Structure formats: structure tokens, C-alpha cells
Amino acid sequence: MSTRSMNTKRTKYHLLQVIVRIIPIQIKSAPWNCLIENCLAVMNGLSFALSVVATQYLFDVIADAAVGKAGYRECVIHLVILAAVTFGQQMINGIQNFHGIGVLLPKSAGRLTERIHKKVMCIDPVTFEDTDFLDDLNKAKEGVRAITMFCMLVFACVSFYGIYFIVIGTYLFRLKPLLILTLLLAFIPAMLAQTVHIRIFAHLEEESAPLRRECDYYQKAICDREYFKETRILGAYQFFYQLFDDTMKVLTGKMWKAEYKTALLQLMLDCTTFAGMAASAYMLFHATMSGEITVGMFAAVFAALTQIFAIMQEVVRQHMGNMNRDIGKVVNFIRLLDLPERAGEEGASDLAKGIAAENVSFCYPGRDTPSIKNVSLKIAAGETIAIIGENGAGKSTLVRLMTGIYRPTEGIVLIGGLDTARYSSSSVLKEISGVFQKYQRYKMSLKENVAISDFAIEADSDKILSILNDTGFEKDNIQLEDMLSPEYGGIDISGGQWQRVAIARGLYRENGFIVLDEPTSAIDPIEETKIYKQFARLAEGKSALIVTHRIGSAKLADRIVVMDAGRIVDIGTHEELIARPGQYAKMWEAQAQWYERA
Numbered sequence: 001m002s003t004r005s006m007n008t009k010r011t012k013y014h015l016l017q018v019i020v021r022i023i024p025i026q027i028k029s030a031p032w033n034c035l036i037e038n039c040l041a042v043m044n045g046l047s048f049a050l051s052v053v054a055t056q057y058l059f060d061v062i063a064d065a066a067v068g069k070a071g072y073r074e075c076v077i078h079l080v081i082l083a084a085v086t087f088g089q090q091m092i093n094g095i096q097n098f099h100g101i102g103v104l105l106p107k108s109a110g111r112l113t114e115r116i117h118k119k120v121m122c123i124d125p126v127t128f129e130d131t132d133f134l135d136d137l138n139k140a141k142e143g144v145r146a147i148t149m150f151c152m153l154v155f156a157c158v159s160f161y162g163i164y165f166i167v168i169g170t171y172l173f174r175l176k177p178l179l180i181l182t183l184l185l186a187f188i189p190a191m192l193a194q195t196v197h198i199r200i201f202a203h204l205e206e207e208s209a210p211l212r213r214e215c216d217y218y219q220k221a222i223c224d225r226e227y228f229k230e231t232r233i234l235g236a237y238q239f240f241y242q243l244f245d246d247t248m249k250v251l252t253g254k255m256w257k258a259e260y261k262t263a264l265l266q267l268m269l270d271c272t273t274f275a276g277m278a279a280s281a282y283m284l285f286h287a288t289m290s291g292e293i294t295v296g297m298f299a300a301v302f303a304a305l306t307q308i309f310a311i312m313q314e315v316v317r318q319h320m321g322n323m324n325r326d327i328g329k330v331v332n333f334i335r336l337l338d339l340p341e342r343a344g345e346e347g348a349s350d351l352a353k354g355i356a357a358e359n360v361s362f363c364y365p366g367r368d369t370p371s372i373k374n375v376s377l378k379i380a381a382g383e384t385i386a387i388i389g390e391n392g393a394g395k396s397t398l399v400r401l402m403t404g405i406y407r408p409t410e411g412i413v414l415i416g417g418l419d420t421a422r423y424s425s426s427s428v429l430k431e432i433s434g435v436f437q438k439y440q441r442y443k444m445s446l447k448e449n450v451a452i453s454d455f456a457i458e459a460d461s462d463k464i465l466s467i468l469n470d471t472g473f474e475k476d477n478i479q480l481e482d483m484l485s486p487e488y489g490g491i492d493i494s495g496g497q498w499q500r501v502a503i504a505r506g507l508y509r510e511n512g513f514i515v516l517d518e519p520t521s522a523i524d525p526i527e528e529t530k531i532y533k534q535f536a537r538l539a540e541g542k543s544a545l546i547v548t549h550r551i552g553s554a555k556l557a558d559r560i561v562v563m564d565a566g567r568i569v570d571i572g573t574h575e576e577l578i579a580r581p582g583q584y585a586k587m588w589e590a591q592a593q594w595y596e597r598a
Contacts, residue, residue: 362401570583
């Protein structure tokens with residue numbers, strides 16, 4: 001099944017389903033902190049409820065003292081009890097806020113981010129060719145902090161507000177059963193409003209993710225150092241700014257519409273709350289005048305009415321509102337975790353058996369036309385193969401298939417005897433290295449930029465220096481510990497030096513099969529040929545794959561594969577191919593003048 005079909009069949013999650021899925025994930029990320037958070041919430045809820053009871057007893061004893069049934073000492077004792085309860089309530093509340101925001105949130109966010117990284121490592125690399133998946137990944141990242149906030153609100157609703165309303169509800173019911181309607185009048189209308197909130201903000205999150213990704217890209221094109229020179233020289237700044245501005249207007253417009261709808265609902269909620277408070281106050285007044293409850297009970301419950309409705313509004317309007325806002329982000333995190341992983345058996349490859357593609361075809365997600373069509377190719381142990389062809393011929397796609405990064409849609413790829421569709425990526429890629437067209441310029445030291453390709457062992461400075469020398473890297477007083485990034489107080493190096501660092505990185509990794517996928521396409525043909533000659537010498541005795549659209553570099557290979565429109569149209573040595581009419585001979589004739597000085 002393609003990633004496109006996987007992503008379009010989205011599972012619908014309701015609030016209860018989200019809670020059931022996400023709470024175990026949150027608890028696993030910080031079990032002890034979640035336990036502490038819930039204990040503090042229970043204590044906080046009990047302290048709030050206890051303050052109502054303490055207030056009742058204080059007013060009752062004051063009323064008794066006014067008619068001579070109690071003394072000054074009893075009044076002071078109950079006043080001290082209420083003060084102690086209030087002080088303890090504030091202390092617990094402060095500790096809970098500090099623990100939740102200062103401890104639990106950052107700790108869980110770190111663990112959940114780590115979980116995203118581990119999940120992404122297990123997803124089939126071809127999934128990254130699907131824009132739907134990239135949107136899902138962007139949404140999942142947004143959900144990292146949202147998950148912890150969401151779970152903290154769930155903990156609060158159960159452990160704090162749940163305890164509080166159970167105790168207060170029992171207390172009100174014992175005073176006058178009809179007073180239990182106070183909670184219902186505050187709760188039911190507000191919950192009806194929030195069910196609409198869920199739909200509004202879940203839909204908003206679905207529409208916003210691709211727009212946010214566009215905004216991030218346009219902002220990078222405007223401000224990022226990588227784009228700065230080109231956008232300024234070509235006058236493209238205004239173009240990207242306009243795109244950013246237009247996309248941001250669409251995004252903010254959608255957000256404004258959602259906020260407008262929820263504001264109208266909130267107005268209805270406030271009117272309902274006012275009516276509920278008025279009805280509750282009337283019931284309380286009538287019960288007091290009829291002698292059903294004492295003056296102390298009236299004072300305590302009347303004082304608590306504002307607190308009850310304020311807490312209910314806090315639960316429904318703020319907390320459940322925030323849960324509704326975050327539920328879309330949380331669902332996106334769940335969807336990422338639900339994506340199928342690239343599985344496979346463990347095995348040991350034997351590159352002495354070579355690499356082989358047998359009747360291989362490949363189609364990218366969301367496309368109907370195959371990029372590779374019925375290709376068969378064998379690379380013997382120690383053989384160097386060059387793949388040439390015009391842009392879009394399918395060269396890089398074939399390389400990804402023959403290195404096991406992608407799995408074929410049809411056919412079989414065998415790497416050292418291992419079927420890439422059957423065995424795990426770690427088994428297939430263990431002895432493979434490569435240098436690609438879009439190699440990375442890591443903002444790290446020169447030493448780390450090379451040694452990152454084999455982090456399992458301690459970096460060998462002598463080996464790094466030797467490989468850099470072999471690739472022709474001109475050090476110019478550059479030390480291995482020098483940071484290769486002006487943004488972090490380091491230095492910058494030339495494009496040619498970066499290319500040699502990238503090649504050194506590929507060679508540093510222990511391998512029996514190495515790929516050079518057009519990392520020199522941005523330099524002139526003569527300089528490219530020099531680099532490829534150095535690479536051929538360094539890769540001697542290994543299976544190697546050179547990808548290029550320039551003939552001069554392909555001459556170095558044992559055999560040359562000519563591709564066009566996703567198919568192999570010719571194969572042979574340089575001498576064989578130029579001796580017969582065909583695409584290779586035409587390319588050689590067109591490019592021969594580039595290499596006259598080579």
C-alpha cells in the first residue's frame with residue numbers, strides 16, 4: 001500500500017478515544033512526575049472543598065456567639081482552622097503549578113520528541129516523498145507540548161475537579177438535594193458548547209498544518225543565510241515576502257473565523273452561567289428562609305457559589321477549551337505513531353556476492369507513472385559502475401533502490417545476498433556508504449563533519465587527516481576542532497572544500513559498497529573529473545557506483561550504464577559505447593570539448 005493511500009484513510013478519533021490512547025503514552029514518558037501531579041491535584045481538590053466546610057463552621061459558630069451559645073475562643077479556633085486550610089490550599093496550588101509547568105512539561109516534551117525521532121527512523125524513507133506525510137510530521141511536532149498540556153488537564157479534571165465536585169456535590173445534596181442542580185445548571189450547557197469547539201479547532205488544525213509549512217519555507221527563503229545572497233541579488237525578496245504575506249493572511253483568516261465562532265458560543269455560555277447562578281442563589285435563599293439550612297450553611301454555600309461557577313467555567317471554558325484546541329495536534333501525534341514501520345529480518349550481507357537488481361520497477365507515492373521500469377543490473381564485488389543520463393532519467397532513484405534505501409514496487413534487489421524487501425534496513429545498509437548531490441554542511445567541527453558517518457566508534461583523528469589528504473582537501477591552517485559555521489563563532493570554507501569533506505565523510509565509514517551520486521554537479525567538468533579520479537583510487541577493491549550526467553567522470557568506471565526515462569538503454573565500457581551509435585556517443589560528442597585540458 002502506498003503512503004498516499006495510508007494517509008488518506010485517516011482514523012477518526014473522539015475525545016474519549018484520544019484520552020485512552022494518550023494517557024499511557026504520557027505516563028510512560030514521566031511516570032513518577034505524573035503520579036506526583038495527580039497526588040497534588042487530589043490534595044488541591046480536597047483543600048478547596050474543605051475550605052467550604054470550614055467556612056460553614058466559622059459562620060455557624062459566629063452566629064451562635066451572637067446569641068450567647070458560643071464564646072470568643074471557639075470563634076478564634078474556627079477562624080484559625082479556615083486560615084490554615086486557605087494557606088495550605090495556596091501552598092499546594094503553587095507547588096502543583098511549579099511542578100506541572102516547570103518539571104513535568106519540559107521533561108515530557110523531551111521524551112515525546114525523542115519518541116518522534118525514534119518513530120521517524122523506523123518509517124520507510126520513501127514516505128518522505130509524500131507531502132501528506134510531511135504535513136503529518138509537522139503536525140506531530142506541534143503536538144509534543146500539546147500532549148503534556150492535554151494530559152495535565154485530564155489529570156486536573158479527574159484528580160482535582162473530580163474530587164472537588166464529588167465532595168461539594170455530596171455536601172450540597174446533604175444540605176438540600178435540590179441544590180445538586182447547581183452543578184448541573186453550570187455544567188450541562190457549557191459542555192454542549194464545548195462539543196462544537198472540538199469540531200471547530202480539529203478542523204482548523206487540519207487546514208492550518210500545510211499553511212504553516214508554507215509560511216516556514218517562505219520565511220526561510222527570506223531570512224535564512226542559505227538563501228540570502230540569491231534572493232537579494234536577484235531581487236526575489238519581495239516575491240517571497242508577498243507569498244509569505246498572502247499565506248499568512250489565509251492562515252490568520254481561518255484562525256479568526258474559528259475564534260469568531262467560539263466567541264459567539266462563549267457569549268451563550270456566559271448567559272447560561274448567569275442564569276444558573278441566579279437560580280442557585282434563589283434556591284439557597286429559599287432554603288434558608290424556610291429553615292432547611294442554617295445561616296452558616298447559607299453563608300458558606302453562597303460564598304462557594306461564585307467559586308463553583310468560576311471553577312466550572314475554568315473547567316469548561318479554559319481547560320476543556322484548551323483541550324479542544326490541542327486535540328487536533330494530539331491526534332496528529334497519534335497518527336504518526338500509527339504509521340506502519342519498515343520491518344524486516346536481521347541478517348548479515350556478504351558483499352562478495354555483489355549487488356543485483358532483477359526486473360525492478362518503482363513508483364513514487366501519489367504518482368501513477370513509474371520512475372524506474374523493469375531494470376536489471378548486476379554489480380560484481382570490487383567493480384565500479386557509472387550510471388549516466390540526462391536529468392530526470394531515473395539515476396538517483398535507481399541508486400536509492402540498489403542501496404536499499406527504497407524498496408522496489410516490483411522486482412527484487414539483492415545486496416550481498418540480502419533481499420531489501422525482506423531484510424531490515426540496519427542489515428542491508430551496514431556496509432554501505434555514500435556521498436550524495438545534496439550533501440549536508442553540518443554546523444559542527446571539521447572532525448565531527450567527517451566522523452559523523454561512523455559514530456559507533458571513537459573518532460580517529462589520524463584516519464580523518466589521512467582521508468582528508470587523500471581527497472585533496474586543502475586545510476589552509478584549518479584544524480580538526482575548528483567549527484565550520486560562522487553562525488556559531490566558527491569559520492566558513494569554500495564549496496570545493498565542502499565537497500571534499502562530504503567525500504571524506506563517505507570514505508570514513510567502513511564499507512564494501514560506496515556510492516557517489518553527483519556531489520560535484522555544481523563545479524566545472526575538469527575539476528569534477530579530478531575529484532572522481534581521487535574517488536576511484538580510494539574506492540579501489542570495493543564495489544562502487546558513480547552517478548553523473550558527465551561523460552568524463554563515467555570513463556573511470558569498469559562499465560557504464562546509460563539511462564533514459566527510467567530504463568537502461570545501453571551498457572558497456574567507454575570504448576564500446578562510443579564505438580556504436582546511441583545516446584552515449586551523442587553525449588560524448590557534445591561534451592568532449594569540456595575535457596580537452598583534463
